[in-house]
Amino acid sequence: MTGLLDRVEPEDVGLHGGRLARLDHYLRARVDSGRMPGYLVAVARRGRLAHLGRYGARDLERRLPVEVDTVFRIYSMTKPITSVAAMMLSEEGCFGLDDAVGDHLPAFREQRVYVGGNDAGPVSVPAPGPVRIRHLMTHTSGLTYGFHRVHPVDARYRAAGFGLGLPPDTTLAQACDVLAAQPLLFAPGTEWNYSLGTDVLGRLVEVVSGQSLPDFLAERILGPLAMRDTGFQVPADHLDRLARLYVAGPDGPVPDDTLGAQVHAPPSAPSGGGGLVSTVADYLRFAEMLRRGGELDGVRLLGPRTVAHMTANHLPGGADLAAFGRPLYAETPFHGVGFGLGVAVVLDPVRYGAPTSVGEFGWGGAASTVFWADPREDLTVVLLTQLMPPPALPIRPTLRQLVHQAIVD
Numbered sequence: 001m002t003g004l005l006d007r008v009e010p011e012d013v014g015l016h017g018g019r020l021a022r023l024d025h026y027l028r029a030r031v032d033s034g035r036m037p038g039y040l041v042a043v044a045r046r047g048r049l050a051h052l053g054r055y056g057a058r059d060l061e062r063r064l065p066v067e068v069d070t071v072f073r074i075y076s077m078t079k080p081i082t083s084v085a086a087m088m089l090s091e092e093g094c095f096g097l098d099d100a101v102g103d104h105l106p107a108f109r110e111q112r113v114y115v116g117g118n119d120a121g122p123v124s125v126p127a128p129g130p131v132r133i134r135h136l137m138t139h140t141s142g143l144t145y146g147f148h149r150v151h152p153v154d155a156r157y158r159a160a161g162f163g164l165g166l167p168p169d170t171t172l173a174q175a176c177d178v179l180a181a182q183p184l185l186f187a188p189g190t191e192w193n194y195s196l197g198t199d200v201l202g203r204l205v206e207v208v209s210g211q212s213l214p215d216f217l218a219e220r221i222l223g224p225l226a227m228r229d230t231g232f233q234v235p236a237d238h239l240d241r242l243a244r245l246y247v248a249g250p251d252g253p254v255p256d257d258t259l260g261a262q263v264h265a266p267p268s269a270p271s272g273g274g275g276l277v278s279t280v281a282d283y284l285r286f287a288e289m290l291r292r293g294g295e296l297d298g299v300r301l302l303g304p305r306t307v308a309h310m311t312a313n314h315l316p317g318g319a320d321l322a323a324f325g326r327p328l329y330a331e332t333p334f335h336g337v338g339f340g341l342g343v344a345v346v347l348d349p350v351r352y353g354a355p356t357s358v359g360e361f362g363w364g365g366a367a368s369t370v371f372w373a374d375p376r377e378d379l380t381v382v383l384l385t386q387l388m389p390p391p392a393l394p395i396r397p398t399l400r401q402l403v404h405q406a407i408v409d
Contacts, residue, residue, distance in 0.1 A: 003226055003281035004068075005049040007289065013378075014409030023402040024053040027395075029169060034252040036368070037064035037244070039385040040280045043403055044288060046378045052280070057068055058243040058386075061383060071234055071242045071383040073263060074283065075274040075365035076331055079198040081230075081273035081286060082136055083342025085205050085216055087306055090133075094208045096138070097341075100130035101200065104207050107180035108200075113142065114164045114183040119155035124183040131188045133204065133341070134268030136197035138314045139229040143195035144349035146269065148328050152208060156182050157196075164259070164366070165271050166199060172213065172269040178205045181315075192325035202272020213270045224299045225289060227282035234263050234277055238383040242277070243385075245367065248392030256388070274366065280384055287380045290361075291373040311361040311375075313338030315346050320347055331355060331364035331390065354400035368393045372400070 006089045023041060030036045032302045040057025042049060062303040089231060095104065102109035107130055109292045112124035127142070135141035146157035147164055160182070161167025166175045179200065181358030185193055194238050202213045214232050222230050234242045246253035263277050287298060290311070296303030302310075315324045321334035321344075332344040336351030345350050346360040362372030381403055387393050 002050075002252055003279075005047065005053070005284060008048045008050055009049045010406070011382055013050050014305070015043070015045055015046055015050050015406050016408045017088065020051050020153050020403075021407040022391040023051070023406070026398060026402055027053065028124070030393065030395065031322050033246075036385055036387050037045075037246050037253050039067055039383060040070060040072075041383045041399075042381065043279050044284060044380045045407075047288065047292070047383060050292050057240075060244070060246075061255065066243070067107070067241070068228070068281070069241055069279055069398065070384075071229055071238065071277050072245075072367070072369060072386055073245060073260070073367055074276050074278045074369050074384070075367055077278070077283065077363055077365040077369055077371060078272060078274050078276040080211070080290070080342045080363055081217065081221060081276065082198050082202050082205065083310065084222060084290075084301060085200050085213075085272075086137065087302055087310060088220060089205065089208050089305055095133060095204075097132070097134040097170060099133050101133060101136065101204065102130055104204055105176060105200070106355060107177045107389070111142075111180070111188070112183050114153050116225065117152065119159065119329070122152055122183050128187050129189070131143070133186070133201070134314065134341065135188045136201045138339050139192050139197055140189050140194050140315075141195060141197045142177065142186045142188050142191075142193070143197050144185050144193055145195055145329075148194075150186060152326060153183055155187055162196065166196075166269045166319070168268070171271050172199070172203050172206065175269045176200050180211070189316075191374060194328060194330045196273055197269050198273035198342070199271055202270065205272070209320060212362065213272055214266075221286075221301060222282075224301065225282075225285050225296060227278070227285055230276055230278040231277070232263070232275050232277075232284045233266050239264065245386050247388050253387055262291070277287055278384075280382055284380060284382045287362075287373050287382060291375055291378070291380050310341040310346055311343060312340055313347055314340055318347070319338050321350070331370070336394070354397050355404045356400050362391060364396065366390065370396050370399070377404075379403070379407070
């Protein structure tokens with residue numbers, strides 16, 4: 001398939017083929033038991049593709065198999081791509097990470113922080129300091145998601161149309177203005193809470209670059225990296241390649257064609273936090289670019305020091321998410337994991353609970369997709385499936401175990 005990394009035998013890059021086969025055995029069992037519809041998994045080491053596994057269906061009802069070119073909704077795996085876009089602009093001197101967001105998006109100049117009341121009548125006070133660009137990238141802005149459903153501010157988000165993502169039938173500029181009018185959960189920079197911050201970051205990319213987010217990503221990232229099937233919509237002539245979206249039910253995956261159809265047409269508000277679709281070949285190229293320090297096949301998007309800065313822990317005092325984060329939904333465990341600029345970063349593999357390396361970074365998506373890169377082991381892994389929500393298919397820690405136990409050199 002065009003776009004895939006060069007294929008080699010696992011033993012050529014220090015992996016044991018027999019041990020690596022355990023990965024597919026594990027995933028196939030989840031498909032055969034009716035817990036997931038199908039999957040694609042890619043393991044690359046030393047810049048070459050050592051394993052590509054696929055099994056099951058992209059559409060259970062039509063009995064269509066997962067193919068190597070199947071298109072998947074990657075949801076929050078969009079966040080690292082938007083974060084790279086922002087860091088490219090930062091490298092060009094368009095803004096500083098400590099700039100106040102309100103300097104570029106005026107609606108964020110007068111933020112307030114929730115201190116009491118309920119969703120119908122919140123009590124708030126002026127924020128002691130501004131939301132800064134780095135706060136958006138590290139989820140320390142005080143923004144939230146409506147789907148958390150644990151706080152009155154979450155309820156206000158849902159009432160404003162921010163359920164799983166951005167409201168339909170609104171522009172990204174309008175959506176960000178509505179977000180700015182909601183109280184923050186906490187003073188910026190004082191806690192970690194998974195949020196719509198990367199969607200605001202996408203709007204910042206638009207304002208600073210003078211391009212729409214889809215155009216900027218296509219021109220500056222997706223095109224140069226030859227990520228031909230990644231975008232905010234699936235062209236009509238490629239819809240047959242799109243995996244059907246499923247939600248976990250008591251008797252197995254249940255299709256959700258309402259939510260799944262959102263990528264059939266261009267969005268009115270492109271979500272930099274969760275709006276992209278992609279393929280295993282495309283996303284592996286993006287992940288490899290980051291693992292290699294910002295360059296792939298002669299195309300350099302970021303300098304290596306910028307990537308090192310992105311993939312370092314930015315939580316105060318070197319804290320992990322268990323110490324600094326609110327114990328809510330996220331795409332990673334909290335213990336032993338810090339957070340950089342758009343990606344989670346492993347600080348302590350023992351606390352994390354997997355035999356990975358310090359400095360491994362990555363993120364996942366709402367349909368149980370995940371990627372990670374381990375620079376110490378020259379390793380990159382991408383798993384794509386299409387089942388919501390991820391806690392219904394708690395396979396990510398086991399995946400790391402299965403990949404790392406196959407490293408023999």
